[in-house]
Amino acid sequence: MRKFIALAGGLLASILGSAFTGLAMGTWVFQHTGSATQYGITLVINLLPGIVFGPVAGALVDRYSRRAILIGSELVSAVTVLGLALLYAAGALQPWHIFVVVGIQSLVRALQLPALSSVVVLLAPKDQVSRANGFVMLAQALGNTVGFAAGGVLLLAIQLDGVLLVDFATFLVNILILAFVRIPRPPRSETASEAEGRxxxxxxxxxxxxxxxxxxxxxxxxxxxxxxxxxxxxxxxxxxxxxxxxxxxxxxxxxxxxxxxxxxxxxxxxxxxxxxxxxxxxxxxxxxxxxxxxxxxxxxxxxxxxxxxxxxxxxxxxxxxxxxxxxxxxxxxxxxxxxxxxxxxxxxxxxxxxxxxxxxxxxxxxxxxxxxxxxxxxxxxxxxxxxxxxxxxxxxxxxxxxxxxxxxxxxxxxxxxxxxxxxxxxxxxxxxxxxxxxxxx
Incomplete structure (x- = not known):
């Protein structure tokens, strides 16, 4: 259970950073364009790619190493927000850059969510699975409350590029934790074997x-x-x-x-x-x-x-x-x-x-x-x-x-x-x- 709590701690850091960035990116798009439609496009892109990619993501999670998928997802997210920060610092950031990054992060979440859910039973004892789910949901709830509230304050204090760099740092923290958490491979079942090689x-x-x-x-x-x-x-x-x-x-x-x-x-x-x-x-x-x-x-x-x-x-x-x-x-x-x-x-x-x-x-x-x-x-x-x-x-x-x-x-x-x-x-x-x-x- 201690390993899972460590993983949940890294998840919390990553979710908080993403909440900061999510609010900041949507706010920047609206302020930059003055268009509610453009802001609405951001919300749709945040949801739709993950829904479409979800079934493929689930198959990839079961086919490959869950820890590698979680680390890879965090690396992709880190690179994309760092790229946005550099574009903003250079004065070259455009709304379509935000749309691309939001879409990539939607795809990343489609991989992360089933990977995290399937990791619970591999790290937590059976009688602690419900509590482990509680820790995951607590991290998500804190991200949606504290994260969004703090994101508004940070946006005013350190501007968009500063918020993006904070998010980049949280991804690195989570990658470091994942690097030291051993996740066993699940045993092969008859259900999975039926589709193997097909x-x-x-x-x-x-x-x-x-x-x-x-x-x-x-x-x-x-x-x-x-x-x-x-x-x-x-x-x-x-x-x-x-x-x-x-x-x-x-x-x-x-x-x-x-x-x-x-x-x-x-x-x-x-x-x-x-x-x-x-x-x-x-x-x-x-x-x-x-x-x-x-x-x-x-x-x-x-x-x-x-x-x-x-x-x-x-x-x-x-x-x-x-x-x-x-x-x-x-x-x-x-x-x-x-x-x-x-x-x-x-x-x-x-x-x-x-x-x-x-x-x-x-x-x-x-x-x-x-x-x-x-x-x-x-x-x-x-x-x-x-x-x-x-x-x-x-x-x-x-x-x-x-x-x-x-x-x-x-x-x-x-x-x-x-x-x-x-x-x-x-x-x-x-x-x-x-x-x-x-x-x-």
Whole structure:
């Protein structure tokens, strides 16, 4: 477990540096061009290449050394941000340079995420896997809160090139830590052997086949998709909902509460490990997650939304961590790169669909329904209120109800209950390490 904590420490340094840079690059593009469209392009490029490349990335993670992939990913990221810093210092930096680097980093993350997820079971004892996931999620949550907040301060203090050099230094720190962490190779399984020697495409299909043909894992993936759909709608509607009745400063408070919820949830996982019965970590925390969505929709009140946002992200973090914990314990270690890549592709695609649908559905359907003269003003409007933002609140309420129904169905789904509660069927990490004596990734 000490090796994994060291790896998580390096990951935290790298994520914090990337958070500094992510905020700084997007801000520079907007300030340099004055175009919200250009800024939006940055966000799309940050997401799309990783989704498209994800299945290939998973096959590469399982085919090659995980440690080599992690070190190589950090080296590529370090070289790209150093290149941006040199361009900025020379006065030659252009928005398209930022777009290229953001796209490269999206591809790099597509490799890193399944590699990190599959490393957990190789470095942490079985009974500590959930806590190890908590440490990874804590690093990510701190990057998304402390990292972004500090990134704004650093941008003002040391300019874009200074922020990029700080990020470059964090990559070097993580590379140094990875160089001294031994990662055993996972034992070969029958699942992986079936695709061996049949080409990259056959290897890619393994991830889809494992999640698609094992009934319990298929149910787990559907549950995760519903969870991410609720997250996507909540995330997409939060800003316009709050700004429909409050100030930008109030929105900042709500966003901060979401970050705090994620930090608290991941800290709880790291210290506690989650419920002993894993179905309680899935459906048990999805129930209050849905309730928090419903509560946040009831009134145009900042204190109410702050509490709901904090509770939502806290519960989401526990549920998502438990979900990944089950996959790590139920899937053979040597195919986890492909399985987690497929899982991440599905999660990312569901989030993207939610982002695309939320705005038009709210603007064209729900907002008109709850205008003062809308068709639901006298019924739903008597509870939620009418006017700007209340249609979005109604949509948020319905998403919360769907999440409550999903959680209830998960509790009574036999295959999911057996999957969440039975002991792991894979070889223990200690056995994997014993089988891989002398090998390093």
């Amino acid at each position: 080409g990259l495409l056959a290897e890619i299909r393994v991830g889809f086949r494992v999640l698609g043909t094992r009934r319990a894992l298929r149910v787990l993936l559907l549950f995760s998709a519903a969870l991410n759909l609720s997250l996507g709608f909540a995330d997409a509607m939060l800003t316009p909902l709050v700004l429909s009745f409050a100030s930008a400063a109030a929105l900042g408070l709500v966003v901060a509460s979401m970050g705090i919820g994620a930090v608290l949830g991941s800290t709880a996982l790291a210290m506690w490990g989650g419920p002993r019965r894993r179905v309680n970590g899935l459906a048990g925390f999805a129930l209050p997650l849905g309730l928090f969505l419903c509560v946040g929709a009831l009134r145009p009140s900042i204190p109410l939304i702050v509490v709901a946002a904090l509770g939502f992200t806290f519960c989401f973090t526990i549920t998502d961590g438990t979900n990944r914990n089950i996959l790590q314990l139920e899937v053979e270690p040597d195919v986890q790169g492909r399985v987690f890549a497929t899982y991440n592709v599905v999660s990312g695609a569901v989030l993207a669909v939610a982002y695309v649908l939320a705005g038009p559905v709210a603007d064209r359907v729900f907002e008109p329904l709850l205008r003062p003269e809308g068709s639901l003003a006298g019924s739903v409007g008597s509870v939620l209120g009418t006017g700007p933002g209340r249609g979005m609140a109604f949509l948020m309420l319905l998403v919360g109800v769907v999440m409550l129904i999903t959680a209830a169905l998960a509790f009574v789904q036999p295959s999911l209950r057996r999957l969440a509660d039975r002991p792991a069927t894979r070889r223990e990490p200690e056995e994997a390490r014993a089988a891989a004596v002398g090998e390093v990734a």
